[in-house]
Amino acid sequence: MGCDVAALNTVHFSNHTGYRQVKGTKATAQEITELYDGLKQSYLTDFDVLLSGYAPSAAAVEAVGHIAFDLRQKAAKKPGSFFWVLDPVMGDQGRIYVSEDVVPAYKHIIPFADLVLPNQFEAELLSGIKITSLSNLADAITVIHRTYHVPHVIVTSVQLPSTISSSSSTISMSTADNSSSTQETRPETLTVIGSTSKSDGSPRIFKIEVPQLDCFFSGTGDMFAALTVARLREAVFVADSEGDNSNPPLRETAAWISPDTVPASQLPLAKATEKVLASMHGVLGKTMVERDAELARYPPDDEDTSSFTELPVAERKAALEKRAYLQQTKAAEVRLIRNANLLRHPNIKFRVEEWSPR
């Protein structure tokens, strides 16, 4: 995407945790701080954007917060010259998978962020609102805007009991493979809801729905966040080039907050999300095809006499099952690099729409 990136690793793992086994080390808060101090002493902290993701402890979250705070202070005289995208990685599907003290640590640092990217469960943790409908999802976003003074929010991967029925009349799917689908075979949809607050703190909510692919992928949250960094900055520059010059340039406006006159569907955040989801849908679609081809290359277990034959029957069965799980996980690895053209040139199929919960 053309972004020069200085990556500060918060873990050094052999693989992602979807494999259910991992070796390697986690960075301590002190190591994270040291690396940043190293950048600083050599005048290497002139970053336009910070993207922060998983941090392995509350202290590490605080260390990331200190980095962001320092970068924000440095940019204080030049509004818009620094932007922090914070992915508050705490859990998913109703389960916290970090230590409990990470949650208050995030609540402490989020007021310094410009954009937060919680999933549905993380939005519940941050807002204190149990999300069971699009209506109280809007409430949760409003609370996040107002409590943490975060101007931009995207809630990724919203799955609600009502999502499918509410979406049937609004979603516009033009995928070729969907043309022959019926009511019964229509894929489930995944809803992404975003908002940029107005000057009075009220939300401007937009919604995009994409067909959900029938596969469990790891790393899609990181993919979403990284693409959003590139596309949001791009959309802000586009807005400035198309603007009527009645306002100062958006890129020189604190936190890139569009004037109140800009409707939800025209927000740079909404435009960016359209492109991000288009790239992701393209890459994940390719991944599924390549996953199936890879799995087809493995011989079935009952024909594979070479493996684990020294083990007793029960243990051999367990070993084969474990290997099958690991192979399936590997086969579903997102094919990012080989489909980089879909990152650079997304084919936009799913359009953003404004959405008013009341």
Add this chain to the structure above:
Amino acid sequence: MGCDVAALNTVHFSNHTGYRQVKGTKATAQEITELYDGLKQSYLTDFDVLLSGYAPSAAAVEAVGHIAFDLRQKAAKKPGSFFWVLDPVMGDQGRIYVSEDVVPAYKHIIPFADLVLPNQFEAELLSGIKITSLSNLADAITVIHRTYHVPHVIVTSVQLPSTISSSSSTISMSTADNSSSTQETRPETLTVIGSTSKSDGSPRIFKIEVPQLDCFFSGTGDMFAALTVARLREAVFVADSEGDNSNPPLRETAAWISPDTVPASQLPLAKATEKVLASMHGVLGKTMVERDAELARYPPDDEDTSSFTELPVAERKAALEKRAYLQQTKAAEVRLIRNANLLRHPNIKFRVEEWSPR
């Protein structure tokens, strides 16, 4: 370049050491081995190519060697299915910048490598031959082939007293900015010499000369090595597609060693090196332009009254000098990402030639 890469960091540094100050940590041999064990236990070691670079201790070099040996054993039944490119990072310009025991550690593991990429000084360390002419450079390459049984060698950045005069009649430079140059202003050339051994262990030597850019860049060795991985593999596949089928496919031949009938200039290694140097020359040329623009943006020290004014004059002078050095180093950072099109689509200007030292 389309290669999916699993990066195993041997250091976690805030910046490269060209800044003369750095913070961060080095991976221990045990950490390196652990990460590889983590990959292995989840069936994630199906690599086509291993590229190894700087390792921070003799034990770390040995750990990298164990990884390569394990990957080689796993691929033993399928010749050509695994290839190890080893950059024996030990020193430069007559100076060893690793601890002394790293040198014998490299000598121990190099016999398992398929391609080694020493610079001139490292070629001297490995061969025991002081390189003062193209003739004894050829001797050094022959010794490396024969002593370590390494079939492919590229000696990067050769600078010899005789290089300029010997090159004037052979080099073909078509750069636009060189058209008006005279004998006096002709840039110095940088010579790259490579060889793939024949079945009797004798070398097939090729040479490429490129104009040397008047700038010190950091990381060009890593850039050369990484591009060589992608381009060599590509050249091997091209050779197979163009071959007459009288031999087994090169990509299924151990160490991708071309038949003895292939002349030096037609080696996949030579074709790859042409593309690599074309990409590098393009990216580094762009980097110089952008470096100059960046340096022009800094105010001169005597107009910059805001900095270090609290310091006594002598200390202020030292602080300004240090900052100027750091700014110059940053300004010369290779502009890789923004010129990725030059990596993918090199403009080949400098052609390989066969070279016989006798």
